[in-house]
Amino acid sequence: AQTVTQSQPEMSVQEAETVTLSCTYDTSESDYYLFWYKQPPSRQMILVIRQEAYKQQNATENRFSVNFQKAAKSFSLKISDSQLGDAAMYFCAYRKRYNDMRFGAGTRLTVKP
């Protein structure tokens, strides 16, 4: 079974600094997608970034980038120039072809002014 592990229940970062959230997953598949979703206090689930497993290049979206290590089954999220609006729960998710999405337990990110 595919599992997603986020080992950091809580993280804190100073405004304008950089923070990295960790995620590992377990799978025997070669084709899959990985995602980071953000859930602010409004509880809306917002897609931050996604990575196709067959792509070696790490995905980037503005201040958000990932470090995808396929062999190590690691998928970390780096947030640069952190802003107060980045404060939220961050969920790492895995999806295999035609399957449902599996989520990690989440990391609560606090941004200090």
Added chain:
Amino acid sequence: DSGVTQTPKHLITATGQRVTLRCSPRSGDLSVYWYQQSLDQGLQFLIHYYNGEERAKGNILERFSAQQFPDLHSELNLSSLELGDSALYFCASSGAEGFTDTQYFGPGTRLTVL
């Protein structure tokens, strides 16, 4: 705004009752997914519909059922409600059955069972 709508936003009911949650996917999306987010279980996949047909089931209780209608909106029916069913229920939609699609989430329905 993801383009996925869910109604109602909040629902308060009593144990033993039955409720229906509604989801309208993004325009053009054929797939609808339902998830349950509770404090102790995290985000759990319940069920997936594609163009009116059930495609996959996750940790969905027998007391729960869902369907997707010809206009592609979906309803999640929860019956014989228990206190433990209190949770945030999300609907998500995507544009294709294949794994290349991304799921976009609605704002959720918060269910409180008293």
